[in-house]
Amino acid sequence: MLDLAGVRIEGDILTLSLNLNTGGDSDTHQSWEVESIGFLEHEISLGQCEGFDLEHDHVLLWPYIYPEVSVSFYGEAHDHLSVVGALFQRHLELVSTWIPFTRFMNGNTVAMIRGRYGMLADGPTPLVEAYAQVLEGLDIGVRVTEPRPAYYTNNEFSGLPEIAVLVLKKGCYVVAPKFNARRLREEEI
Secondary structure, three states, rough: EEEEEEEEEEEEEEEEEEEEEOOOOOOOOEEEEEEOOOOOOOEOEEEEEOOEEEEHHHHHHHHHHOOHHHHEEEEOOOOOHHHHHHHHHHHHHHOOOOOOOOOEOOOOHHHHHHHOEEEEEEHHHHHHHHHHHHHHHHHOEEOOOEEEOOOOOOOOOOOOOOOOEEEEOOOOOEEEEEEEEOOHHHOOO
């Protein structure tokens, strides 16, 4: 069993204090600290964790590793709520609830669709292009801007920095370019 017992932030370092019960006869309880150096984003909740996964390919990294684009639309929607529903459904298909639907939307989505034109969203290419495809499928005109480069690529051959996300459970994660972990000695606990 893994338990997130504490969190502290000092400058650009977020430190997680974890307790691990291995369930074996010897050395059953271990305490660890994980430093997230230069953390960019986090959502933390103390308590029992489902796992300890360090991932380099996760939807939470999309805002950092994919170029950013905007989508504007123009045209009359016959049923504003069904358009927003279709956008929301596609959003969930791509990123589940890891990224809130409103995170990259430009304001009140229903009011915007009702207004017949505007800049709908600005965010990572895969997500915003999916929104554009939904609108096009509903006969609403779209324009997607030229991509703006991402700082991280997670491509070791690019020479640009890489980034990862440490996922402890749904809704409990840290995004950072560097993680250090160390087991604490008895006198440090």
